[in-house]
Amino acid sequence: MIRYISSRLIQSVITLFAVLTIVFMLMRLMPVEGYLGESYDKLDEIQREKIIENLGLKDPIHVQLKKFYKRVASGDLGVSIAYRPGVPVAEILKSKIPYSLGFGIASLSISIISGITLGIFMADSEGKILKRVGNIYIILINSIPAAIYYILIQFYITDIFKLPMLFYIDRPISWILPVLSLSLGTTATYALWMKRYMVDELNKDYVKLAMAKGLKRREVMKKHVFLNAFVPMIQYLPSSILFTISGSIYIESLYSIPGMGGLLVEAVQRQDNPLVEAIVLIYSSIGIIGMLAGDVLMAILDPRIKLGKREGRI
């Protein structure tokens, strides 16, 4: 077990390094003039050269890369050039991260609970109508791009239920819609897989035996089927974290939530390279940590997983 976890940890660290390097390289492939921000027009040729040189953008690439590693390791994420010129990126992000984290965790918890509940009811043959409704829900959510149903929800649901259309820090009611829309996609994933695993378990012989023994259906479902179907669900946790990150970028900017996702959209639109770089790095780290946590959790909870396999999740 310890061997598996430590090798998985090393893999995550390697991934993190690879991401740092790739992000750095891609950013340096862009024209260096981008680093002058909005002051570009005010400067003459010599001043521009000077600034670019001072930023260290003319050094050989491996020297820059080394500096970049050191900078990131010490927690320095650079200075914003367009969004709030001159302000350290870390300071901008400090106030944003709690919102993103709050929304992400709230929506993940809701989707896990509601998705698994929906899946259980859909697997039970008694709820025919629920099954049909659930199936239509899963098909629609999976096939229509999130970009579209987010917009429609934002407009029509706010209209019907008189909810606020944008996010206000002092009005808790304005949390409802963003969190719910964000959890729609992951709910569908959880419901779909939970239903499949439940149906798979229900068809196994031990269930028939338990029923034949005279146990109540409810009892069998609760004690045997549910638990056995639940354990493999953990493997969807990492990917649903990634999915929530993706959705949050859109949702946060749609509802003007002062989080990291909305900030990323703005940073991209205003071409604030250091800010984009920092946010991409943070989201990637969250992804890496999430995947690691999911794998480790899975290994602890499900002894059937073959440990020590180099391939990890494959």
Place this chain on the structure above:
Amino acid sequence: MMNSGYSYWNSTIRAFMKNKVSLFFMALMAVFIVFIIIQPYLPNQKSPNVIYVDDTTGLQLINMPPGREFWFGTNSIGQDMWARIWSGTRTSLFIGIIVALWENAIGLIIGVIWGYVRRLENIITSIYNVINNLPRVIILILLAYTMKPGVLTMIFTMCITGWLDTARIVRNIVVIIRDREYNIASRILGTPAYRIIYRNILPYLVSVLVLKATLSIPAAIGYEVFLTYIGLGLPLSIPSLGNLINEGRGYITVPSLRYQLMIPAMVLSIITVSFYAIGNAFADASDPRNHF
């Protein structure tokens, strides 16, 4: 060998034909694709990028509701929405289909090498792990941000991340099949690797690839909408469903102008739901357990 009269493809097609709903979507998409290809050559079509001006007043015909002259109305600068929507559908479907073909082709090649060439196994696994650990949208944003906006950039960025799933599935199947006795025998008898792959392994992969490709199309169209929203989409001179939806989004609060969002959103939803339904029906039909 005895001929049992069972043919995999015939049975798959027969099982697929039994599913009336997906058959309907299949026919719908066939008609749809033919229509968007011939649409510019039909009579009375307008150009998607021309700004229409009222002859008598000289003003632009902005925000005209759907009517006889402009079937889907005009947008905020007086361009014909009917022409823009079909032109946009062509762009989006083109991106979707090209991405679906490329990412599955790349996924197939990498997956086969990954499963078959043991020397390269580690390196491909680590590349896979790096990309798989990151949110796909973040990679898309980063790549699109560092490159020039355009159709090619869009296709390239989606293909960079899209091959992962296909490669993993292909690899798993290859690993299972490569060491079956008939393949070992074949190898010992001196059959070259490409021939084993082509004759003995590829047939097992066809149905997975068709499924992945049909599901890649709606996904790619969705990513296009997303990237456009972020501001990394195509220039406005190339209409796409993402562009149109993004333009229309601004008018959602004005009931009389809502058609500018609703029509492209509807067209896009019909396309994605159809491909999703076709893909899933095919997945069911291609499973030999459903053939009897």
